[in-house]
Amino acid sequence: MNTEPKVSIHPDAGLLAASVAARLLTRLVDIQNERGTATVVLTGGTLGIGALRAVAESPIRSAVDWSAVDFWWGDERFLPAGNQDRNADQARAALLDQLGVSDERVHEFGSSDAFNSQDDAAAGYAARLQEAARKEAALGLELSDPRLPRFDILLLGVGPDAHVASLFPEMSGIRTKGQTVVGVSGAPKPPPERVSLTLEAINSAEEVWLAVAGADKAGAVGLALAGAGPVQVPAAGARGRKKTLWLIDQEAASQLPGRLIDNGDTDAV
Numbered sequence: 001m002n003t004e005p006k007v008s009i010h011p012d013a014g015l016l017a018a019s020v021a022a023r024l025l026t027r028l029v030d031i032q033n034e035r036g037t038a039t040v041v042l043t044g045g046t047l048g049i050g051a052l053r054a055v056a057e058s059p060i061r062s063a064v065d066w067s068a069v070d071f072w073w074g075d076e077r078f079l080p081a082g083n084q085d086r087n088a089d090q091a092r093a094a095l096l097d098q099l100g101v102s103d104e105r106v107h108e109f110g111s112s113d114a115f116n117s118q119d120d121a122a123a124g125y126a127a128r129l130q131e132a133a134r135k136e137a138a139l140g141l142e143l144s145d146p147r148l149p150r151f152d153i154l155l156l157g158v159g160p161d162a163h164v165a166s167l168f169p170e171m172s173g174i175r176t177k178g179q180t181v182v183g184v185s186g187a188p189k190p191p192p193e194r195v196s197l198t199l200e201a202i203n204s205a206e207e208v209w210l211a212v213a214g215a216d217k218a219g220a221v222g223l224a225l226a227g228a229g230p231v232q233v234p235a236a237g238a239r240g241r242k243k244t245l246w247l248i249d250q251e252a253a254s255q256l257p258g259r260l261i262d263n264g265d266t267d268a269v
């Protein structure tokens with residue numbers, strides 16, 4: 001299954017972050033009603049962290065049972081634990097520390113003081129994912145990929161070069177097959193050493209939400225939604241099994257292909 005993207009356009013980046021937060025809270029409540037627990041895969045970047053801040057500020061945040069949410073990450077900057085540039089540290093500061101979530105449910109990538117290289121950290125994360133999948137399978141949960149736990153919602157930011165997670169255009173990470181996690185070196189966005197889920201792992205999620213704001217991203221959004229190839233335009237390859245949702249602001253929407261605007265796949269909010 002590979003879903004066609006839906007696009008939702010918001011007036012500006014602030015309203016977009018608030019809307020991502022509201023959708024996330026509502027969806028988590030629904031998923032918990034259906035099956036008790038929920039799993040979300042977080043992203044770094046301005047909008048990814050801004051949306052978490054908006055969740056923290058939301059008056060309805062306690063509608064979610066945060067003790068029954070698992071958090072994983074789509075990518076991480078390979079830096080020492082506690083470094084403020086780590087995506088996990090930023091997510092903790094923006095939201096997780098305020099929720100009092102138990103560490104057992106917060107599945108961070110390994111840091112550069114715990115692993116010798118980004119490749120070792122990638123192997124470590126793949127093993128954690130595999131172990132979580134094994135436990136879920138033992139409980140009778142149907143998994144779309146036996147190497148991965150169920151990802152209900154996977155959030156992604158998009159770079160001006162159309163990278164998602166730490167999968168950059170034309171680099172080895174975006175071409176990697178047969179692995180769920182990959183070590184990245186020489187990334188054009190600092191820091192150069194990173195760890196990332198592969199496209200195979202991203203595409204195992206039930207729902208993939210891409211949140212993008214700003215005029216500098218308009219070209220990337222336009223190309224991705226025009227159906228470019230994932231090696232050149234990684235964001236084009238990110239698809240959820242049940243839903244692929246592009247949540248963007250007006251500026252990022254300025255180069256959307258006309259057919260998306262005409263065929264009703266686009267909602268202006």
Ligand SMILES: O=C(O)[C@H](O)[C@@H](O)[C@H](O)[C@H](O)COP(=O)(O)O
Pocket residue numbers: 043044045046047048075076077087156157158159160163164165166189
């Ligand atoms: O580690 C990271 O930086 C990310 O996870 C990365 O994929 C990010 O989401 C995009 O680069 C968008 O970031 P901005 O919203 O800051 O442009």
